[in-house]
Each structure stands twice: as C-alpha cells, then as structure tokens.
Amino acid sequence: MAKVKISDVAREAGVSLGTVSNALNHPEKLRPETLKLINETINRLGYLPNQSARQLAGGATKSFGLVLPRLDHGFSLQIASGAHNEARKHGYDLLIANADNDDILQDHYLRYFMGTQMSGVMVQPMASPDWHPAMTKMPVPIVHLDIHCSEPGYYVAADNEAQGRIIAELAIARGAHHIVVVGRAAFMQLTLRVLGIHKALALHPDIKIEVIDAGEWNTAADGYGIGAQIAERPADERPDFVVGLTDVLASGVVSALVDKGISVPGQVRVAGCDGNPLAWSGSVPLTTVAPPGYEIGRKGVQLLMEQIENKAPAKIKHIRVGSAARTVTAVAAEDINRQELVRPFLLERASTQASSQTDATAINLGAYL
Amino acid sequence: MAKVKISDVAREAGVSLGTVSNALNHPEKLRPETLKLINETINRLGYLPNQSARQLAGGATKSFGLVLPRLDHGFSLQIASGAHNEARKHGYDLLIANADNDDILQDHYLRYFMGTQMSGVMVQPMASPDWHPAMTKMPVPIVHLDIHCSEPGYYVAADNEAQGRIIAELAIARGAHHIVVVGRAAFMQLTLRVLGIHKALALHPDIKIEVIDAGEWNTAADGYGIGAQIAERPADERPDFVVGLTDVLASGVVSALVDKGISVPGQVRVAGCDGNPLAWSGSVPLTTVAPPGYEIGRKGVQLLMEQIENKAPAKIKHIRVGSAARTVTAVAAEDINRQELVRPFLLERASTQASSQTDATAINLGAYL
DNA sequence: GCTTGTACTTGAAACGCATCAAAGGGGCCG
DNA sequence: CGGCCCCTTTGATGCGTTTCAAGTACAAGC
Numbered sequence: 001m002a003k004v005k006i007s008d009v010a011r012e013a014g015v016s017l018g019t020v021s022n023a024l025n026h027p028e029k030l031r032p033e034t035l036k037l038i039n040e041t042i043n044r045l046g047y048l049p050n051q052s053a054r055q056l057a058g059g060a061t062k063s064f065g066l067v068l069p070r071l072d073h074g075f076s077l078q079i080a081s082g083a084h085n086e087a088r089k090h091g092y093d094l095l096i097a098n099a100d101n102d103d104i105l106q107d108h109y110l111r112y113f114m115g116t117q118m119s120g121v122m123v124q125p126m127a128s129p130d131w132h133p134a135m136t137k138m139p140v141p142i143v144h145l146d147i148h149c150s151e152p153g154y155y156v157a158a159d160n161e162a163q164g165r166i167i168a169e170l171a172i173a174r175g176a177h178h179i180v181v182v183g184r185a186a187f188m189q190l191t192l193r194v195l196g197i198h199k200a201l202a203l204h205p206d207i208k209i210e211v212i213d214a215g216e217w218n219t220a221a222d223g224y225g226i227g228a229q230i231a232e233r234p235a236d237e238r239p240d241f242v243v244g245l246t247d248v249l250a251s252g253v254v255s256a257l258v259d260k261g262i263s264v265p266g267q268v269r270v271a272g273c274d275g276n277p278l279a280w281s282g283s284v285p286l287t288t289v290a291p292p293g294y295e296i297g298r299k300g301v302q303l304l305m306e307q308i309e310n311k312a313p314a315k316i317k318h319i320r321v322g323s324a325a326r327t328v329t330a331v332a333a334e335d336i337n338r339q340e341l342v343r344p345f346l347l348e349r350a351s352t353q354a355s356s357q358t359d360a361t362a363i364n365l366g367a368y369l
Numbered sequence: 370m371a372k373v374k375i376s377d378v379a380r381e382a383g384v385s386l387g388t389v390s391n392a393l394n395h396p397e398k399l400r401p402e403t404l405k406l407i408n409e410t411i412n413r414l415g416y417l418p419n420q421s422a423r424q425l426a427g428g429a430t431k432s433f434g435l436v437l438p439r440l441d442h443g444f445s446l447q448i449a450s451g452a453h454n455e456a457r458k459h460g461y462d463l464l465i466a467n468a469d470n471d472d473i474l475q476d477h478y479l480r481y482f483m484g485t486q487m488s489g490v491m492v493q494p495m496a497s498p499d500w501h502p503a504m505t506k507m508p509v510p511i512v513h514l515d516i517h518c519s520e521p522g523y524y525v526a527a528d529n530e531a532q533g534r535i536i537a538e539l540a541i542a543r544g545a546h547h548i549v550v551v552g553r554a555a556f557m558q559l560t561l562r563v564l565g566i567h568k569a570l571a572l573h574p575d576i577k578i579e580v581i582d583a584g585e586w587n588t589a590a591d592g593y594g595i596g597a598q599i600a601e602r603p604a605d606e607r608p609d610f611v612v613g614l615t616d617v618l619a620s621g622v623v624s625a626l627v628d629k630g631i632s633v634p635g636q637v638r639v640a641g642c643d644g645n646p647l648a649w650s651g652s653v654p655l656t657t658v659a660p661p662g663y664e665i666g667r668k669g670v671q672l673l674m675e676q677i678e679n680k681a682p683a684k685i686k687h688i689r690v691g692s693a694a695r696t697v698t699a700v701a702a703e704d705i706n707r708q709e710l711v712r713p714f715l716l717e718r719a720s721t722q723a724s725s726q727t728d729a730t731a732i733n734l735g736a737y738l
Numbered sequence: 739g740c741t742t743g744t745a746c747t748t749g750a751a752a753c754g755c756a757t758c759a760a761a762g763g764g765g766c767c768g
Numbered sequence: 769c770g771g772c773c774c775c776t777t778t779g780a781t782g783c784g785t786t787t788c789a790a791g792t793a794c795a796a797g798c
Contacts, residue, residue: 054484059783115419426786
C-alpha cells in the first residue's frame, strides 16, 4: 500500500528517473521499446504521478478552477458546462468549487485555486468583485463571470440589465399595472435585472412595482411562500404580473397561485429568468429569459487562454455577451404565438447536442403569460 | 508580479522560514506579537501559500474530490450538495470534476484527484466500478456513489431497483397495459431502475414493456424526439404509460405528446425519476420518484472520514440508503389524492432550508398520471 | 550565580517530480 | 579507422513547503 513513486518505476524498469519522467511528459523523445517497457512497469506497479510534486517542479498545470456561488442554479451550470467544454478543447482540466452562497468560502476557494498553481481561475462572484482588490493582483490569470467589474481586470457578463428590460417590456406589452418582482435582490446579478426593470418602467410611472426578497436560497419553496402570500391579498392589492428573478422561484409562485385558486395567467401572469430547460419544456412551459450561460463560460476560458498565451499583464478587457434588444422588440410589438416561439427552440435543440446551447439571450414564451 | 514565497515573508518580517510556516499551520505556537507581525507582512506582500508545495511536504490536504458524470443532472447536484455540506462540517474542502459522460475523462479526473494528495475521492461512476480494479487499490480512500460494487470497497447507493419497482407498481395500479421506458439504459443506475421495473412486472406477463434509448445526453430534447415518435404511432401500438428514466426526459415527452394532440394523462400517462425540484413544483407537476441524493453525498463523506480516521485498510462496507417499500404500497393501494401528496411536500420544504433535503426515497404524485 | 524548565524560534532535511546540460551509443562519411 | 552528428538516456539540481531536532532567551527556584 506504500505509495509507489517514480524512482520505484525507474528501478524496476531498469532505466533512470528522468527517462520515466520523459515517458510521462515527452513520450516522443523515447524509443518505442523503452516507452513500452516503462508503461508496462507503470501499470504493473500501479504508479500514479504525484500531482503536487509535478506542479511544484513543473510550474503551472494545465487546469482551470471555477468558483460558483451555488450548484443548483441552472445558470451556473450552463456556465460550468461551457467552461468545461472550452477548457477540454484546449487540453485543460476544469475543477469546480461550490461557494455555497458564502463570501468567506468563495474567498477561500479562490485562494486555494490560486495557490494550486492553476493556470487560471474563474469566479461567478455573488457580491461585487471589488470585494477584494488584492485578488486581481495575483500572479494567476483571473476572469470574473456574469458581473461587471469597475476595477481593471477581465470579465464576461451577460447583459443582465437587458434581461430585466425584456421582462419589463413584456409586462408592458401585456398591459400590466402592478408588477411584483420576486428574488433576493442582494445578488449583484439580480440587482441588475431589477435595475433593468426599473429603467424600462421609468416611462410608465403608472405601473406600480414592488420587490419582494425571497430569502437566502431562492428556492421553489420560497417562491411558493411568496406566491401564497400574494394570493391572499385582496384583489386590488394583488399584482397582475409577477417576475421571478429565477425560474425556480417563478415556478413556485405559479404553484402557489394555482393552489389558492388564482388563475394563471388569467388573473396573474408569471415569468422567470434563467432559461432552465425544465422550466420551458413541460407541457405548460414557463416564460423565461435565458441569458447565454454556456457562452459566458466558453468566453471566460477563452479570456483565460488569451492571458496565458500573451503572458502580458492583464489589461482591462470586458466582454458583454448577447444583447437581446432585437428579441425584445419582436416580442413586445408582434406578440408572437407562443407555440411558435417555444417549440422551435426545443426542436432545434433536439437536432443538436444538448451541450451546445444557444449563444444569444433568448426569451421563451410560455403559458403563464 | 513575481510570486512571493514564504522566504520573502520571512526575510521581510525578520523571522525565520519555519516561523512563518508555523504562523500558517500552528498559530498557537507563536507569540501573539510575532504572529501579528507575520500576518501583517503576509497581507502587505500578498503572499499566497503554494498548495502544491504544501501538499508535497505535508502529505494529504484536507480536501475531497468528487467526480460526477454530468453537472446538469439534478440528482448529481443533490449528491454534490450533500457531500459539500458534510465535508465543510469536518473542515474539508470539496472539489468537483465533471466527467461529461466520458469514461476516459472520468478515469482521468479520478487519477488526477488521487495524485493530488486528496484525503479522499468520491465517484458517481457511469459504468460499473469494476471498470478499473486498480483504482480501488490506490492508497487514497475512495467511495463509490449511487452504484453497487461487487469488488471489495466502499459504496453508498440508493436503491435504484426499488425506484423502478415503485414506478412499475404505480403503472400497474393505474391499469397500464403497455409501458415504454425512455432513457439511456447503458448507465448502470438506469439499468437498475429498468431491472426493478422488469421484476415488478414479472407477475404481470400481460403488460407489454419496451425500452427506448434516449441518446447520450438524456436531454429534454431527446425526450421530445421520442415523445413525438410515440405520438405518431397508430393508437394500438402506442403505450399507455411512459416512464422517463430522468425527469428531464419525461418532461420532454410530455411536451411532445401534448403538442401532437395526445392527451396526458388521458391517453398516455407519464412519470419520471429524479425528484428534480422544477419537475414537480410547476402548476402541472410531473410525477417523479426522488432518490435521496443529498443523503448519498452526505453518507459518502462520512465513509471517507471513517476510512481516514481508522486508517485501516478499506474493508468492504456498503450503505444502502432509503428503502422505499412503504411508500410504494401506500401509493399503489390507496391511490392518494395528488394534491395532498405534492403540496405538503412543497410546503414542508418551504419551512426548512433548501439544502437540507429529504432523506428517504419519496414519490411525488403529479398531474400527468 | 547556577540549574532547570518553559516558551519560542531556527534551519536543515525531506517531499516527488520536471528539467536540462551532459554523457553515451550508434550510424555514417571520409 | 577516426571523426562527426544525431538520437536517446542520465542524474544532479531546485521547485516552496512542512517538519522536527536542536537551539536561544528568559524566568523561576535553589
């Protein structure tokens, strides 16, 4: 059970230490027979390279770290998926850490990755990334995802404000008078969505808007609770349009409203944000704005690669993905038939690989609207 | 930008190398002033310990690795969530790798983790874990999740067969004559669910059963495609009960059927497996069997801790989580009102934290049944 | 003043590997 | 047969830590 190390392999195979190392890292330098002999010995002995030693001796490893605020958020997963595929394409590994909505933990994992000689690190921060300026001065390429940095540094962000605008314009097009926004607005990204909503409504002072915090976790259950609370209001204080800052939240709201006998979308319309596949693929799909998470992850890795290859000190570089203005207008003005918007999207995906998601911010019109 | 190392801190603070190291690892050994001085220097210089060197010199790190077959599978996320919380409770970090449904990649990450001096590694393998016996002989504690190992070793598995049985008995109770099972049965776990279905139907030779592979990814789009195909069959070749081996698949099937004008559950009933929150929280929730993923992750870490603390060579140890026999009977026999089963569950969760999920295998009855 | 003990601090020795300058071993040509 | 060059292999060196035996300083007790 004692760990077998490279010197054991070397001795056993009757070659030198460096040769075994070459077999691992530069196989093309070895004579085929030598290589074969060494590989056989490696398998026979069950040798496993000690990554720590490799990294120590060899400098950076070909791997990236990704710190996510939560794993059960569909959007974060799309990011992870995009980042993963792009990383593999360049021959890099991707390791993911779950910060569990905790600033301290986020910081912890970030430092951990930085210290592991990762080639690069990505974060989807939950607070503003200015939270710890020291972080961006580290000698490891870092990219912030889904957030706008004011400090110099790299980031890739979806146009969260635009998403809010889309939803708001949808609400306006539907003739909403009283909008309730559900979600933990303290999350930077959600704040921007709320901002977009407010901006879009600036020209419509007659529309009342209300934001309800959904607790720390933004769960379906939280949504259900808020939905129930809304249902119990007297009819004239009840909103006619509810925006879930998250699909899961919106979904919970729908449940509660229906349970309490409120008709959706008859009395209250509901829409979400995230583009969670389950949300719009059921028989009664939820309307949802889908930010291009997959693409954000992909672009993030590309920015990392860029920094690595240039080896230049990070200059300011921002990428904003998927402006969705066109879609908005189309929806608001023409009020397209739902089926036509939702289904083609599904069908289109049926013919491609699931993991190659759409790049642009899209809106999927559903039945609760 | 040059990396600052421990010796820089030592020089700058006017102490020795070992003292700085102690400040990091055994702060109680230092005089408070010294500690303070060193900490200040560390912050001033932006020193970040090199994890690789730490691990090399110090042996195992307090962190676990978790290799998941896919991230967008709700069940895997529950595992990750449970494992994460339990690991943090013991002061361990958890790093997650996405094998992307690829055996090679799974193996790759597994070796990577083993080589990183992780304190322990967990896998949710997609094939049988006997795929590489050498792996279990490694000098790193390993636990297999959601799968039954025939070889000696540790594993934690839900009773997948029971899940299949539950669904099958549900179908029987509903008077099904022709069942179609949708999913990639090549996945070990899904195979067991199928096995459970077959076993439950052994006593009902009159019920026809058919398994349709859903492609590599088990996406909603795959489900949609299969649903469409089912819809186009002549009525007498069409099943009256469809089981999605995954909620997402089932959800896609429902979409397709409804689109093609087939009534659900009027003509065809549909149920899924996974307990994906979105699946049963909409206004028209999907019936789904929910294996205790959170608990599996938790137990996995506990087994890891056990191995670490005993330091005994791994003996065989299996944990089977959440037998669901009781629930089955209740459902099959009494045919409980849907709302009463679905909603209380939701409400119950509303009052607890989202991350503390239910432990037992549960079934949520929905509207498509 | 000397001894013993306590409380910190020191620095050299690993940890397992990648690297690279140097050595070895053929083959080829003159 | 000697000289050259190319292909392959060698092994000493250092990567940034932790650890631990050995050291220092200081206080208390005699």
